[in-house]
Amino acid sequence: MVQSRLPSAGHWYHTHFHIYTDGSRLTNPPSVGAAIYIPSRSLATAWQLPATASITRAELFAIKDGLQFATTLAAPCSIALFSDSLSALQIVKSHRPHSHHNVSLIIHHLIFHLISLGHTIHLQWVPFYVGVMGNTVVDRAAAQAHTHPSLIDLATDQTDFLTDLKTACRRHWDTTMTDALQHTSLGHIRQDTRHHWWTYSPxxxxxxxxxxxxxxxxxxxxxxxxxxxxxxxxxxxxxxxxxxxxxxxxxxxxxxxxxxxxxxxxxxxxxxx
Structure with missing residues (x-):
């Protein structure tokens, strides 16, 4: 079950096993990290992902590994997994996600497996600005992942690959068009491929x-x-x-x-x- 509202002072889940997840992405230089935090075990684990991964991919990776950790619990219990990425949780909630299909399928399998083991799963959105301690700790852990000396072996997600391909094509077209416009009469009204306000008019x-x-x-x-x-x-x-x-x-x-x-x-x- 995915909840979209933050429980007041965590009282909704005070009897649950808590797992906090987070992703982090830097642009200069490109770097991507992910982390999980288990308060009851005082355990924080972080990974540095390939720089080509998107922030949504990092958030989903953290959710996946948080659920993977839950499979190691000895006895069935109620589990509350917290994430500050509403978009990632919406992808997990969807039966037909519009992106990141591979990792979404893995997450769904993990959820079904945990339920078959007798666990109850609650996925809870935690806005980053509310100052929940567990979310603050996992956020710091994800930020520290950028300093890890090695990357994990992670296959390129199809969604990220298509996004990178579109960005590269747009950059190439923008460069080509900009050069071409300099030698035409249209160069004084259009310098690149960015949309102008009138192109959005119906x-x-x-x-x-x-x-x-x-x-x-x-x-x-x-x-x-x-x-x-x-x-x-x-x-x-x-x-x-x-x-x-x-x-x-x-x-x-x-x-x-x-x-x-x-x-x-x-x-x-x-x-x-």
Missing amino acids: NQALDTAVTRLRIGLNAHLHRLGMTNSPHCPWCSTQPDTPEHLLLHCPRHHSHRVALLHSLCYLPTQTNND
């Missing part, structure tokens, strides 16, 4: 209008050989730029007046100091 007409405005419709069509002049269609000597269209073109003077008039009715705050 309104396709708005997307089209904003894109045309930014690239200069007539100027862009001229570069494609579809028009005879790159200038404004209504001002034959003026360049077709967003600034000209929005601020200066006499064709749209009435629209600008209407816009300024409507803006007068918007609530504004005046600084009289």
Whole structure:
């Protein structure tokens, strides 16, 4: 059973066997650690994982090893396993997890095995900011795992592999596109592959209008050989730029007046100091 709320002062589980788990990840240099803490045994164990592992993979690894430790208990009892990773617990809770399938399957098998041995299992989320002593201890243990001299042998998780692959492809595409844009007319409105605000609009007409405005419709069509002049269609000597269209073109003077008039009715705050 997975609980999403923290029991007040731990009273819900005061008769349970407690296991605390945690994962830790550093970015510079890349390093991943995981740890479990057993308060009744005064035992803390930590592992350094391959740097390619994600923080969710580290949290799931710690949960797995916490349950693995529970299989060594001599007599059946009620077990409370605490984790500060709600996302990891949600993956464990799901019957069809969207990621980290291999380690999730192992965790499910461990839970079923413990239940078959007569244990009762409770997986409890503990927010890192509430200051639970056991969570603080395991957090320190996971942080110390970064200093371990050797890594454990851990197969690359498919989810982490796909994430790394997407990151590498995005980085390569970003570099390639950035270099290519420097030699095109679009380089002044787009420098990389990051999403711009208008790309999230569900309104396709708005997307089209904003894109045309930014690239200069007539100027862009001229570069494609579809028009005879790159200038404004209504001002034959003026360049077709967003600034000209929005601020200066006499064709749209009435629209600008209407816009300024409507803006007068918007609530504004005046600084009289």
